[in-house]
Amino acid sequence: MSYRIIRVIGFCFLLTGCAYFSTTTEIEQPTSAYPEPDPQMARQLDAYRDSMNSVMGQKVATVQDTLKFGKPESSLNNIVADALRFQAASTLRQFVHVGITGEESFKLYFVPGKLTVRDVYEFMPYNNHLVVLSMSGEKLMTLIEQVADMGGAPISGVRFRIDEDGNPNSVLVNAQVLDPDETYLVATSSWAANGGDKFPALWNVSDRSDLELSIREVYINYFKNQVELTASTDGRIRR
Amino acid sequence: MISRKTFLKQSVYALAGSAVVPGIADKFTDLIENPSITILYTNDTHSRIDPYPKNAREFAGLGGIAKRSSLVKKIRFEEKNVLLLDAGDVFQGTPWFDQYGGKVDFEMMSEMGYDAMAIGNHEFDLGLEGFADAAKSAEFSFLCANYSTWNTPMHPFVEHELIKEIDGYKVGIFGLGIQLEGIVDPKLHGRVHYRDPVLSAKRSVENFRNFHACDYIICLSHLGYEYDGNQIDDVSLAQEVSGIDLIIGGHTHTFLDNHVAVENPDGSETLITQMGHSGIRLGRIDLHLNKKSPRPLVTSQYYTIGGNS
Numbered sequence: 001m002s003y004r005i006i007r008v009i010g011f012c013f014l015l016t017g018c019a020y021f022s023t024t025t026e027i028e029q030p031t032s033a034y035p036e037p038d039p040q041m042a043r044q045l046d047a048y049r050d051s052m053n054s055v056m057g058q059k060v061a062t063v064q065d066t067l068k069f070g071k072p073e074s075s076l077n078n079i080v081a082d083a084l085r086f087q088a089a090s091t092l093r094q095f096v097h098v099g100i101t102g103e104e105s106f107k108l109y110f111v112p113g114k115l116t117v118r119d120v121y122e123f124m125p126y127n128n129h130l131v132v133l134s135m136s137g138e139k140l141m142t143l144i145e146q147v148a149d150m151g152g153a154p155i156s157g158v159r160f161r162i163d164e165d166g167n168p169n170s171v172l173v174n175a176q177v178l179d180p181d182e183t184y185l186v187a188t189s190s191w192a193a194n195g196g197d198k199f200p201a202l203w204n205v206s207d208r209s210d211l212e213l214s215i216r217e218v219y220i221n222y223f224k225n226q227v228e229l230t231a232s233t234d235g236r237i238r239r
Numbered sequence: 240m241i242s243r244k245t246f247l248k249q250s251v252y253a254l255a256g257s258a259v260v261p262g263i264a265d266k267f268t269d270l271i272e273n274p275s276i277t278i279l280y281t282n283d284t285h286s287r288i289d290p291y292p293k294n295a296r297e298f299a300g301l302g303g304i305a306k307r308s309s310l311v312k313k314i315r316f317e318e319k320n321v322l323l324l325d326a327g328d329v330f331q332g333t334p335w336f337d338q339y340g341g342k343v344d345f346e347m348m349s350e351m352g353y354d355a356m357a358i359g360n361h362e363f364d365l366g367l368e369g370f371a372d373a374a375k376s377a378e379f380s381f382l383c384a385n386y387s388t389w390n391t392p393m394h395p396f397v398e399h400e401l402i403k404e405i406d407g408y409k410v411g412i413f414g415l416g417i418q419l420e421g422i423v424d425p426k427l428h429g430r431v432h433y434r435d436p437v438l439s440a441k442r443s444v445e446n447f448r449n450f451h452a453c454d455y456i457i458c459l460s461h462l463g464y465e466y467d468g469n470q471i472d473d474v475s476l477a478q479e480v481s482g483i484d485l486i487i488g489g490h491t492h493t494f495l496d497n498h499v500a501v502e503n504p505d506g507s508e509t510l511i512t513q514m515g516h517s518g519i520r521l522g523r524i525d526l527h528l529n530k531k532s533p534r535p536l537v538t539s540q541y542y543t544i545g546g547n548s
Contacts, residue, residue: 038306038309044347052338069296107297108292108296110294121334122334
């Protein structure tokens with residue numbers, strides 16, 4: 001109510017140039033700091049942030065280079081796929097042939113400096129878990145065709161070249177020629193296995209183990225083991 | 240990115256200010272006698288308390304609840320009648336949620352003076368007890384007309400409808416939630432059951448119009464904007480139910496730059512709007528009331544939070 005009256009008075013002043021305005025000195029000034037943050041709320045949040053940082057601020061690894069996702073392969077593509085494969089292997093205490101994930105679920109790229117638990121949570125905001133699928137070589141080849149068709153995706157344990165028609169050539173699995181009759185273990189996220197990413201070959205696989213390890217734990221553990229994250233590509237997917 | 244659009248009210252002021260002619264007084268009376276209601280809204284904020292980090296792959300630097308708060312304060316200073324609403328999915332998305340389970344979000348939303356929010360599917364992410372724990376920090380209404388919450392920990396916190404009376408003008412607000420099957424783990428939603436949103440919407444509209452003489456009806460919907468299949472969405476809701484003036488939507492994270500008008504069975508119109516997600520945008524709809532006309536003149540715009548505005 002008071003706002004409205006003050007505005008109308010101010011308005012009269014604008015229009016007529018009368019001195020009416022000067023008599024209402026106790027005008028409420030706008031308390032807003034916009035576009036700056038509300039200082040009062042920022043203080044309240046800082047209190048919460050301080051206690052959150054004891055957990056979320058813990059260092060996971062040091063990032064040495066700027067690491068990004070990219071096609072056909074990139075340092076961050078390779079890191080996220082290797083992490084799935086190696087964490088699955090160490091959980092199962094068994095060799096795992098392939099790791100694969102879509103890149104759409106990841107929300108950050110990495111910049112040089114300290115990587116914290118909080119960063120990993122921002123990097124992978126979803127609460128999915130690790131899944132290991134057992135599939136035939138034939139099915140694995142279908143999966144690799146889907147990756148090639150996308151122009152590349154985060155994948156580990158596989159090397160191939162994408163030809164002009166978008167098909168995979170010279171496909172090697174763990175440095176050996178892919179055997180259509182062999183059985184391969186493929187590590188991925190529950191999201192991808194449930195139909196979330198764009199790899200239909202991962203959907204409806206009957207021989208599937210759901211591990212009690214969240215994807216975030218996968219990355220936290222893997223990055224901790226790596227200690228330093230550096231830019232490196234190994235030509236696993238070539239054009 | 241467009242951050243702000245001019246809206247009618249500002250231009251009325253500008254016009255009045257530049258023309259020192261008789262009759263101006265009539266314009267003032269007009270503005271005072273025909274007030275406006277400003278509806279501010281968000282959806283799917285997903286615990287984006289802090290702005291997106293600088294190294295985010297998308298939306299770097301955008302959002303932030305303290306910036307939203309200062310914008311809301313600014314608008315509250317400029318406008319007398321403000322409603323602040325959310326269409327659900329405040330839960331899940333950042334370390335804030337992992338650490339505080341939505342409590343901080345609800346506290347800050349209360350601080351900002353939110354009037355009501357819909358229940359999103361992610362509001363079940365910590366189970367019904369988890370929701371109830373966080374909801375204790377909320378000083379606003381949780382609206383859902385189509386979930387049966389009877390005998391569950393959610394029940395004390397959820398209402399079907401809310402009526403806001405502003406200068407004698409009655410705004411009825413109700414909420415709709417998305418189907419739970421296939422979207423929410425049955426272990427998490429427990430004995431909360433989903434009911435047909437079309438039926439619930441018709442019931443709410445009837446209640447508002449016939450028993451409470453509401454002048455304007457808003458639906459806070461977490462159904463989603465539009466689907467390919469025959470799943471109920473905001474567009475089909477508007478096509479099937481007459482009498483809803485405005486649907487503030489969510490779930491599909493749709494950035495609608497302008498509201499969309501959909502024709503109802505009775506030939507009237509429902510406006511649909513949605514502001515993407517994560518508090519990147521604050522939506523604004525102004526209802527310019529006019530005693531001579533039953534329907535207010537509607538102008539809409541949005542603000543990009545943390546953008547160069």
